[in-house]
Amino acid sequence: xxxxxxxxxxxxxxxxxxxxxxxxxxxxxxxxxxxxxxxxxxxxxxxxxxxxxxxxxxxxxxxxxxxxxxxxxxxxxxxxxxxxxxxxxxxxxxxxxxxxxxxxxxxxxxxxxxxxxxxxxxxxxxxxxxxxxxxxxxxxxxxxxxxxxxxxxxxxxxxxxxxxxxxxxxxxxxxxxxxxxxxxxxxxxxxxxxxxxxxxxxxxxxxxxxxxxxxxxxxxxxxxxxxxxxxxxxxxxxxxxxxxxxxxxxxxxxxxxxxxxxxxxxxxxxxxxxxxxxxxxxxxxxxxxxxxxxxxxxxxxxxxxxxxxxxxxxxxxxxxxxxxxxxxxxxxxxxxxxxxxxxxxxxxxxxxxxxx
Numbered sequence: 001x002x003x004x005x006x007x008x009x010x011x012x013x014x015x016x017x018x019x020x021x022x023x024x025x026x027x028x029x030x031x032x033x034x035x036x037x038x039x040x041x042x043x044x045x046x047x048x049x050x051x052x053x054x055x056x057x058x059x060x061x062x063x064x065x066x067x068x069x070x071x072x073x074x075x076x077x078x079x080x081x082x083x084x085x086x087x088x089x090x091x092x093x094x095x096x097x098x099x100x101x102x103x104x105x106x107x108x109x110x111x112x113x114x115x116x117x118x119x120x121x122x123x124x125x126x127x128x129x130x131x132x133x134x135x136x137x138x139x140x141x142x143x144x145x146x147x148x149x150x151x152x153x154x155x156x157x158x159x160x161x162x163x164x165x166x167x168x169x170x171x172x173x174x175x176x177x178x179x180x181x182x183x184x185x186x187x188x189x190x191x192x193x194x195x196x197x198x199x200x201x202x203x204x205x206x207x208x209x210x211x212x213x214x215x216x217x218x219x220x221x222x223x224x225x226x227x228x229x230x231x232x233x234x235x236x237x238x239x240x241x242x243x244x245x246x247x248x249x250x251x252x253x254x255x256x257x258x259x260x261x262x263x264x265x266x267x268x269x270x271x272x273x274x275x276x277x278x279x280x281x282x283x284x285x286x287x288x289x290x291x292x293x294x295x296x297x298x299x300x301x302x303x304x305x306x307x308x309x310x311x312x313x314x315x316x317x318x319x320x321x322x323x324x325x326x327x328x329x330x331x332x333x334x335x336x337x338x339x340x341x342x343x344x345x346x347x348x349x350x351x352x353x354x355x356x
Contacts, residue, residue, distance in 0.1 A: 073288030074307030
């Protein structure tokens with residue numbers, strides 16, 4: 001049963017957490033406006049406020065949620081310790097383990113909200129924000145691709161020498177159909193144009209059908225065909241992973257792996273990051289509580305300094321480990337969970353060293 005002291009700590013925790021978010025987001029918005037001011041001169045005010053900043057704020061806040069969680073724990077727990085409130089709680093018979101309960105409840109609330117935002121709310125908001133950036137700040141769309149080869153379905157391989165997204169047209173197209181290791185049919189065409197919903201228009205084509213040693217040729221000027229690929233399957237930009245919900249991300253990764261597409265590391269990293277961030281709330285809360293619960297000589301400044309050092313080192317470690325996944329030196333899952341594993345060891349050590 002939760003008691004008044006639990007609600008007191010939860011209120012302090014969440015209040016400090018949202019205050020830290022509001023403070024740092026305000027600073028981030030000011031710096032962002034200063035950086036993009038010349039670009040914003042060409043954009044309408046309504047689009048800047050609604051399309052960009054109303055979507056920028058939740059994205060930025062959620063991105064650094066572990067940092068805000070850690071700062072909140074360090075700040076308000078150090079204040080409790082500095083006012084001898086922690087000592088009074090422990091002296092009254094409350095164990096340190098029992099004192100962790102409201103902290104873990106608060107961490108669970110933050111973790112749940114973070115995961116929900118990451119999975120369902122922020123991806124569609126990111127789509128609007130990124131569209132604004134592409135239109136007014138810097139266009140980072142991928143409109144061209146070359147040497148595209150992927151599996152349309154089992155036994156069917158498509159190839160495009162070049163694809164231009166502005167005209168939705170690909171050049172030097174081929175479609176090979178296999179039965180086992182035997183080539184049964186090969187379609188080649190000078191160009192192919194994407195219409196809609198897997199509908200492609202093939203122009204200046206030739207089809208070669210193989211039946212043992214016999215070969216049959218067919219050709220024509222235009223052929224309407226249903227091919228289970230879309231330009232988004234091979235025109236992959238670094239921001240595509242951020243506009244998908246978690247379920248869409250999992251489906252996309254599985255589909256691209258079946259097709260043999262190799263350029264999906266960013267999608268796998270984003271998928272694993274969303275789950276790793278959930279666990280980070282509990283780990284960093286434990287570290288922060290264990291560090292800040294001790295009343296130290298010199299006040300709360302030392303605890304805040306140590307807390308900031310550890311939180312920034314966690315974010316830096318997460319960034320570095322993600323590069324290992326991109327380079328192929330480590331799987332995306334291990335890369336995203338490695339900081340949590342290491343900091344879990346630190347959390348357990350500090351927990352047992354904390355004053356009881």
